[in-house]
Amino acid sequence: MSDDSVALNKRRAFILATIVYEYIETAEPVGSHTLTQKYRLGVSAATIRNEMAELEAAGYLVQPHASAGRVPSDTGYRTYVDRLMEPVVLAVEDQRQIRNEFLAASRELGDLIENATKTLGRLTSSFAFAVTPAQQTAMFRHVQLIWFSDRAGLVIVVTALGVAAQRNFDVTRAVTADELTGLSNRFNATFGGKRFSEIQATAVREVVASCGLADELAEIVLGALAASVGDERTVVSSGTQHFLAQPEFHDLRKLRSILNMVEEQKALYDFVAEAMNTAGEAPVVKIGHELGDGDVSDCSVLAVPYRTSEDAIGMLALLGPRRMPYGKLLAILAGTANSLTDSLGQR
Amino acid sequence: MSDDSVALNKRRAFILATIVYEYIETAEPVGSHTLTQKYRLGVSAATIRNEMAELEAAGYLVQPHASAGRVPSDTGYRTYVDRLMEPVVLAVEDQRQIRNEFLAASRELGDLIENATKTLGRLTSSFAFAVTPAQQTAMFRHVQLIWFSDRAGLVIVVTALGVAAQRNFDVTRAVTADELTGLSNRFNATFGGKRFSEIQATAVREVVASCGLADELAEIVLGALAASVGDERTVVSSGTQHFLAQPEFHDLRKLRSILNMVEEQKALYDFVAEAMNTAGEAPVVKIGHELGDGDVSDCSVLAVPYRTSEDAIGMLALLGPRRMPYGKLLAILAGTANSLTDSLGQR
DNA sequence: CTTGGCAGTCTTGCCACTAGAGTGCTAAGA
DNA sequence: TCTTAGCACTCTAGTGGCAAGACTGCCAAG
Numbered sequence: 001m002s003d004d005s006v007a008l009n010k011r012r013a014f015i016l017a018t019i020v021y022e023y024i025e026t027a028e029p030v031g032s033h034t035l036t037q038k039y040r041l042g043v044s045a046a047t048i049r050n051e052m053a054e055l056e057a058a059g060y061l062v063q064p065h066a067s068a069g070r071v072p073s074d075t076g077y078r079t080y081v082d083r084l085m086e087p088v089v090l091a092v093e094d095q096r097q098i099r100n101e102f103l104a105a106s107r108e109l110g111d112l113i114e115n116a117t118k119t120l121g122r123l124t125s126s127f128a129f130a131v132t133p134a135q136q137t138a139m140f141r142h143v144q145l146i147w148f149s150d151r152a153g154l155v156i157v158v159t160a161l162g163v164a165a166q167r168n169f170d171v172t173r174a175v176t177a178d179e180l181t182g183l184s185n186r187f188n189a190t191f192g193g194k195r196f197s198e199i200q201a202t203a204v205r206e207v208v209a210s211c212g213l214a215d216e217l218a219e220i221v222l223g224a225l226a227a228s229v230g231d232e233r234t235v236v237s238s239g240t241q242h243f244l245a246q247p248e249f250h251d252l253r254k255l256r257s258i259l260n261m262v263e264e265q266k267a268l269y270d271f272v273a274e275a276m277n278t279a280g281e282a283p284v285v286k287i288g289h290e291l292g293d294g295d296v297s298d299c300s301v302l303a304v305p306y307r308t309s310e311d312a313i314g315m316l317a318l319l320g321p322r323r324m325p326y327g328k329l330l331a332i333l334a335g336t337a338n339s340l341t342d343s344l345g346q347r
Numbered sequence: 348m349s350d351d352s353v354a355l356n357k358r359r360a361f362i363l364a365t366i367v368y369e370y371i372e373t374a375e376p377v378g379s380h381t382l383t384q385k386y387r388l389g390v391s392a393a394t395i396r397n398e399m400a401e402l403e404a405a406g407y408l409v410q411p412h413a414s415a416g417r418v419p420s421d422t423g424y425r426t427y428v429d430r431l432m433e434p435v436v437l438a439v440e441d442q443r444q445i446r447n448e449f450l451a452a453s454r455e456l457g458d459l460i461e462n463a464t465k466t467l468g469r470l471t472s473s474f475a476f477a478v479t480p481a482q483q484t485a486m487f488r489h490v491q492l493i494w495f496s497d498r499a500g501l502v503i504v505v506t507a508l509g510v511a512a513q514r515n516f517d518v519t520r521a522v523t524a525d526e527l528t529g530l531s532n533r534f535n536a537t538f539g540g541k542r543f544s545e546i547q548a549t550a551v552r553e554v555v556a557s558c559g560l561a562d563e564l565a566e567i568v569l570g571a572l573a574a575s576v577g578d579e580r581t582v583v584s585s586g587t588q589h590f591l592a593q594p595e596f597h598d599l600r601k602l603r604s605i606l607n608m609v610e611e612q613k614a615l616y617d618f619v620a621e622a623m624n625t626a627g628e629a630p631v632v633k634i635g636h637e638l639g640d641g642d643v644s645d646c647s648v649l650a651v652p653y654r655t656s657e658d659a660i661g662m663l664a665l666l667g668p669r670r671m672p673y674g675k676l677l678a679i680l681a682g683t684a685n686s687l688t689d690s691l692g693q694r
Numbered sequence: 695c696t697t698g699g700c701a702g703t704c705t706t707g708c709c710a711c712t713a714g715a716g717t718g719c720t721a722a723g724a
Numbered sequence: 725t726c727t728t729a730g731c732a733c734t735c736t737a738g739t740g741g742c743a744a745g746a747c748t749g750c751c752a753a754g
Contacts, residue, residue, distance in 0.1 A: 031716050046728050049717065067716050067735040107515055146489045146505055154505060158493055163503060163513050168454055177539075181532065192524075240587065240610055244603040256591040263587055378747055393697050396748065414704040414747045697754080706745080717734080724727075 008058070008079070015041070015051050016060055017084040020072045024323050027247045029069035074288040074322075077300070081285050081326050088327035090335045098123070098335045102343045109161050109308070109344070114236050116306075116316060116340040121239030123332050126320040129237035129268050131276065133161065133312035140196050140228075143187045143221060147177035155220055157228040160310050164228035173214040183211050187221070196229045233314075235265040248298050248321045257295040262319075267296070272303045272315040281305065283330055288322045300324055304337040308344045316340060355405070355426070362388070362398050363407055364431040367419045371670050374594045376416035421635040421669075424647070428632050428673050435674035437682045445470070445682045449690045456508050456655070456691070461583050463653075463663060463687040468586030470679050473667040476584035476615050478623065480508065480659035487543050487575075490534045490568060494524035502567055504575040507657050511575035520561045530558050534568070543576045580661075582612040595645050595668045604642040609666075614643075619650045619662040628652065630677055635669045645669055649676055651684040655691045663687060 008016070018039050019030045032048040035041065041048065052070050055061045060076040063069075072080065090098075101119040106112070113130050121128035142158040151174055157165040186207050191199050201222055208218040240262060249255045261267045271291060275284040284303040291299060302324075303317035316337045318329055355363070365386050366377045379395040382388065388395065399417050402408045407423040410416075419427065437445075448466040453459070460477050468475035489505040498521055504512040533554050538546050548569055555565040587609060596602045608614045618638060622631040631650040638646060649671075650664035663684045665676055 029716090033716070044728055045716095046730090047726085050727085053718080063717085065735060067714095067733085069716065108513070141495070141501075142491075142493045144489075144491050144503075148488065148507065154488075154509065156491075156503065156505070156510065158501060158503070160495065162501065162515075163510050166455070166510050168509075177535075181535075185528065188524075188528075238610070241603050241606040244599055244606065250599065252591050252597065256588050259588040259591065263585070376747090380747075391697050393699090393749095394695085397696085400749080410748085412704060414702090414745095416747065695754105698752095700751090701749095703748080704746090706743105708742085708744100710739100710741090712739080713737090715734105715736085718732095720729105720731090722728085722730105724725100 008060075011043075012051055012055055013084055015048060016055055016072075016076060017080060019052075019055075019061065019070060020076060020080040020084070023071055024325055027323060029064055029071050031069035034069070074290065074297075077287045077322060077326075078290075081287070085327050088331040090331045094332070095335055098332070098339050102339050107343075112340060112343050113314065114238075116336055117236050117238045120316065120318065120333065120336045121242070123336070124318060124320075124329050125239075125245070126242050126318050126324070126329065127237065127239045127262065129235055129262075129317050129319065131269055131272055131315045131317070132234050132236065133308050133314040134233050139310065140191055140194055140199060140225075142192070143184060143224070145180040145184045145217070145221070147175070147180045150174040150176075153180060155224045157224045159228065161308060161312065165224045167220075167224055167227065169220045171214065171216055171220075173216070175213065175217070179211065179213060183208065183213060183217065186211060196225065199225065233269065235268050237262060237265075237268065242320070246321045246323075248323065254295045254298065258299070261296065268317075268319070271301045271319075272317055275303055276305065276313055276315050283334060285326065285330075298322055300326075302326070302329055302333055304334050306337045306340045306344070309346075355407075358390075359398055359402060360431055362395060363402055363419075363423060364427060366399075366402075366408065366417060367423060367427040367431070370418055371672055374670060376411055376418050378416035381416070421637065424634045424669060424673075428634070432674050435678040437678045441679070442682055445679070445686050449686050454690075459687060459690050460661065461585075463683055464583050464585045467663065467665065467680065467683045468589070470683070471665060471667075471676050472586075472592070473589050473665045473671070473676065474584065474586045474609065476582055476609075476664050476666065477653075478616055478619055478662045478664070479581050479583065480655050480661040481580050486657065487538055487541055487546060487572075489539070490531060490571070492527040492531045492564070492568070494522070494527045497521040497523075500527060502571045504571045506575065508655060508659065512571045514567075514571055514574065516567045518561065518563055518567075520563070522560065522564070526558065526560060530555065530560060530564065533558060543572065546572065580616065582615050584609060584612075584615070589667070593668045593670075595670065601642045601645065605646070608643065615664075615666070618648045618666075619664055622650055623652065623660055623662050630681060631664075632673065632677075647671055647673075649673070649680055651681055653684045653688045653691065656693075 018035060018041070022030045022035065022038065032045040032052060035048055036045045052061060056063060056070060059073055060079060061070040062073045064071060098119065102112070102115065113132055117128050117130045139160055141160055144156045144158070146154045146156070148154060151172070152168065152170050154166060154168050156163055190203070190207055204222055205215060205218040208215060240259065243249045243255060243258060249258065271286060272284065284301070286301045288300065289297045291297065291301060298321060299319055300322045301317055301319050303315045305313050306316050307313055316333060318333055365382060365388070369377045369382065369385065379392040379399060382395055383392045399408060403410060403417065406420055407426060408417040409420045411418060445466065449459070449462065460479055464475050464477045486507055488507055491503045493501040493503070495501060498519070499515065499517050501513060501515050503510055537550070537554055551569055552562060552565040555562060587606065590596045590602060590605060596605065618633060619631065631648070633648045635647065636644045638644065638648060645668060646666055647669045648664055648666050650662045652660050653663050654660055663680065665680055
């Protein structure tokens with residue numbers, strides 16, 4: 001760590017990159033001998049050994065046990081991703097294939113996101129997930145109170161993204177269908193096109209009062225509005241079975257812990273939450289312990305943002321073993337997110 | 348199979364039941380010796396051996412290999428479930444615990460079903476899933492056309508179960524917000540409270556025409572109505588990680604095939620689809636090869652129907668290893684489905 | 695019909711052993 | 725000063741043999 005930039009001279013960097021590359025391919029610790037055999041390094045195995053010892057001392061590599069080859073550490077992967085890896089450019093053919101996946105699909109937000117997640121999982125043979133965009137920045141479009149009976153109904157709040165909230169309600173004072181329709185129309189005339197943040201609770205109560213209706217209806221509508229802007233992001237995921245193909249998850253205890261995390265969804269959301277708020281267009285890469293301690297530290301997460309036509313931001317992401325083909329996956333991920341953004345923009 | 352009822356005399360039935368019971372508990376093939384030691388059978392191990400040989404010949408038991416104990420066959424489990432097992436009655440305490448799970452929850456259909464599935468998964472330590480009720484039998488409640496721009500909008504169809512369909516639309520002839528609102532009101536006045544089957548396409552077109560609007564709007568509404576009654580059942584599931592705890596799924600190939608099936612959802616739906624249509628209140632039990640060939644034949648499915656306030660039927664189900672505690676799981680499953688039906692009725 | 699005894703079979707765990715992969719160190723050469 | 729060949733050493737993974745244990749099936753006696 002001390003003389004970092006000095007320690008990582010050109011040759012060491014190349015050796016490190018080759019080790020990471022080879023380990024990603026084979027999942028086996030990489031030894032000096034195999035390295036000289038499979039790659040043109042121009043030096044002997046003994047030299048590689050010396051360099052490997054240096055790289056290990058500097059924290060880029062670790063040795064699972066004394067007579068084994070080397071494996072990249074978190075730092076090793078991080079250096080590889082940030083500085084050594086050459087970016088993969090998606091072939092035109094692959095690009096087109098991704099776009100085709102979006103053609104036949106429905107135009108609904110939820111369907112598009114689910115479709116993107118499935119496509120991504122399939123193309124990468126990895127576990128893929130998406131965090132849906134928050135409604136916060138969206139424009140209020142429409143509220144509709146629907147009459148079911150004298151004392152019960154349904155309230156729906158719509159944003160440009162679609163139905164943002166629906167909830168059944170009861171009232172203590174009887175209402176008619178016409179009263180609810182009238183109230184809905186008044187709301188929409190008053191608040192249509194405003195941002196949620198611009199809708200005052202007092203204004204909502206006034207509208208209800210001016211229609212001669214009980215205040216409880218105002219509370220119902222306010223509740224539904226609050227639910228719409230509430231952080232109602234959901235997580236969509238696909239491809240759990242891909243974990244099983246990875247040797248690092250053949251340990252059942254680990255696998256269980258990962259599956260549990262995936263099912264809870266909260267952890268997945270947390271991985272990308274920070275990135276979503278500070279997000280530029282840059283992909284997010286979290287490697288090993290950067291995700292937390294415990295069994296997740298064998299994993300990495302790649303994530304890129306996508307945008308709706310109203311600039312609401314969601315994240316499309318991959319979760320896999322730390323030993324993942326970062327370049328290729330980042331390319332496919334970015335390609336899919338672009339196509340998703342395009343599809344969402346065209347709606 | 349020939350002298351079935353003769354072959355399964357009282358003692359043999361008891362021995363079979365005990366073997367099934369013991370195997371469900373231990374997951375180890377049951378031998379004559381362990382059987383006499385752990386249970387009061389009143390006869391010696393040698394006698395048990397003779398009876399076991401008969402039971403195997405009659406197809407109730409199988410032997411994994413020559414020097415191993417016996418394991419129940421599909422027929423063995425089937426006989427156990429249908430004729431030998433004593434039904435488990437849920438303790439009042441457990442009943443109350445299940446009910447409590449539903450108290451704090453939201454009253455929305457989707458939330459209730461998801462909550463029931465999670466609760467069921469947790470209580471049984473098994474994989475649980477639910478098939479949502481179809482809208483077909485539901486009453487049409489409301490249709491709303493929402494104006495986004497001159498040429499674009501959103502149409503929403505509502506049934507008593509909530510929002511049944513929403514889709515964005517474009518129109519070639521410009522419309523105003525008022526026109527869409529007016530049309531919505533006309534639709535609701537005309538069709539409100541009818542069943543979907545009673546709504547004629549020609550009537551929809553007439554309403555649109557009588558408002559002086561383009562026929563394309565009629566097609567849009569008809570499309571949304573069709574989507575609402577379409578067999579839009581979905582499958583909600585919970586507890587994938589419980590598979591990993593079962594020794595029968597420690598084989599990764601098998602596990603993968605099961606996880607894959609679970610993610611596809613279609614297979615889960617198929618397991619209970621038939622039962623859903625012919626359904627009485629009776630629980631459905633499918634054992635091993637009754638589910639199909641391949642890796643599912645190591646599994647069993649338990650399913651019971653639940654009902655909404657409008658008598659739409661969904662299924663609540665468990666999928667686990669064939670070696671599952673049928674009595675206990677059936678009791679918890681039935682209890683949860685009852686609570687779910689109650690909660691849905693009270694909405 | 696039941697039962698104890700016995701021979702036979704198959705699995706499982708253990709141990710020792712070997713082959714192989716890989717390392718670090720040293721000393722010689724460039 | 726850097727590189728390299730050689731060597732001794734370490735650790736793992738795989739193999740074969742062996743003994744223990746768990747069952748069964750069969751037989752003959754009760």
